[in-house]
Amino acid sequence: MPPRMLVLLWGMLMVTNSTSAAEHPSTEPPQDMVLVPAGSFTFGAGPKERQLLNRVRKELLEGARAILRSADGTTDFAQAEDLTTVLATAIKQVADARSRESKPHPIPPAVSETAEETANRKQRLAQLVATSEVLSQAQAKVVLAEKMVSWLRAEEPGVVQQVEAFYMDKFAVTIGQYLEFCKATQHEMPFPYKSAVAGAASNKRFPEVADPSFMDPKCPITAVTQLEAKAYAAWVGKRLPTEIEWQYAARGGRDTVFPWGDEPWDGTQANLGGASLVKLNPKYSPSLSHLPKDDRFACLSPVGRFPPNGFGIYDMAGNASNWCDGNPWFMSYLLVKLAGELPKDFVEPRAKDPYFGGHTIEECQPLCGSGYLNTEFDARVTHRYGTLLMHGEPERGFRCVRNPTDGSTGTR
Numbered sequence: 001m002p003p004r005m006l007v008l009l010w011g012m013l014m015v016t017n018s019t020s021a022a023e024h025p026s027t028e029p030p031q032d033m034v035l036v037p038a039g040s041f042t043f044g045a046g047p048k049e050r051q052l053l054n055r056v057r058k059e060l061l062e063g064a065r066a067i068l069r070s071a072d073g074t075t076d077f078a079q080a081e082d083l084t085t086v087l088a089t090a091i092k093q094v095a096d097a098r099s100r101e102s103k104p105h106p107i108p109p110a111v112s113e114t115a116e117e118t119a120n121r122k123q124r125l126a127q128l129v130a131t132s133e134v135l136s137q138a139q140a141k142v143v144l145a146e147k148m149v150s151w152l153r154a155e156e157p158g159v160v161q162q163v164e165a166f167y168m169d170k171f172a173v174t175i176g177q178y179l180e181f182c183k184a185t186q187h188e189m190p191f192p193y194k195s196a197v198a199g200a201a202s203n204k205r206f207p208e209v210a211d212p213s214f215m216d217p218k219c220p221i222t223a224v225t226q227l228e229a230k231a232y233a234a235w236v237g238k239r240l241p242t243e244i245e246w247q248y249a250a251r252g253g254r255d256t257v258f259p260w261g262d263e264p265w266d267g268t269q270a271n272l273g274g275a276s277l278v279k280l281n282p283k284y285s286p287s288l289s290h291l292p293k294d295d296r297f298a299c300l301s302p303v304g305r306f307p308p309n310g311f312g313i314y315d316m317a318g319n320a321s322n323w324c325d326g327n328p329w330f331m332s333y334l335l336v337k338l339a340g341e342l343p344k345d346f347v348e349p350r351a352k353d354p355y356f357g358g359h360t361i362e363e364c365q366p367l368c369g370s371g372y373l374n375t376e377f378d379a380r381v382t383h384r385y386g387t388l389l390m391h392g393e394p395e396r397g398f399r400c401v402r403n404p405t406d407g408s409t410g411t412r
């Protein structure tokens, strides 16, 4: 065939294809997206999440008791029912004793302490320091157990919601994809990417961002603001999901407490905070209830390394949580308030948290899911929290959705 004929034929094929795509925009499933079918589901926490709370809370309290039992002289309060009060009392007693022992004896100082007395006092002081550390470890578990109660309360009660069909990204937006966006639009890569280049010393608050995973193009992009996530979504012809869409998609057409099922986390279902993370950054140890379980990823994992949920969507628990669009607390709180079921002692979580600089719930934007530093409890499908839209952190990423009727192919 002459070259000119080939060019002509190729041109005709291209015209035919583009016409077909324009007429039937939704017949071709977009690459890397899953069609989430229309349906209804209960948005928010219910009896299963309450069961999870009770189980994890019990484990934490047993963990606290085990720590106390293992320490000398603390056996007395290992069996106590109200660990919060008993621990607070014990911590104060130890602190007072430390204060006394840290000063030379006897008083008045005109009578000097003998060398033996000094040695004994220092030995007692060392013992008190050790006891104090043990008590603090136990207290961290008890405090976490109590916080969980209010966290779950912020997700209750479940409310039946209707959801229209939509396409959702199978995977979170990756570092590689976001880098392309930045090159094309003059946006800047977020700070973990720069810290990974510069080393751990460059970020005192999150030293773990020096981990090589923050440079792996296959890992999810994190620490972007909600504005940046929205800008990326618009660039690829998509949008951020609503909280309801996200949670419905995370359920995967099932009624389980985690995206993978009802079974406890064992390290194979999702990338959560485990022993590898603590090895990298010990500060996370007290807050993790399920140690020494592990998934072998200290920080981010490449997207799609863990099994997908019932809809074929990956990492709906663990790795990086996902920005959503719309006020996080609005839906459930408003419905609860309208129904008059809000308990009298209810405190809106995080509304006055200094971490948010005194900002109100109304100023916050939603994040759903969990990240590499979260616990099994946070891996529940209903897990959600609000933060300022400019507040990107290393475990916060995003994924996009689009409506089936939109003409975009969803690929770029």
Ligand SMILES: [Ca+2]
Binding pocket: 271, 272, 273, 274, 276, 277, 295, 296, 297, 298, 299, 372
């Ligand atoms: Ca992990």
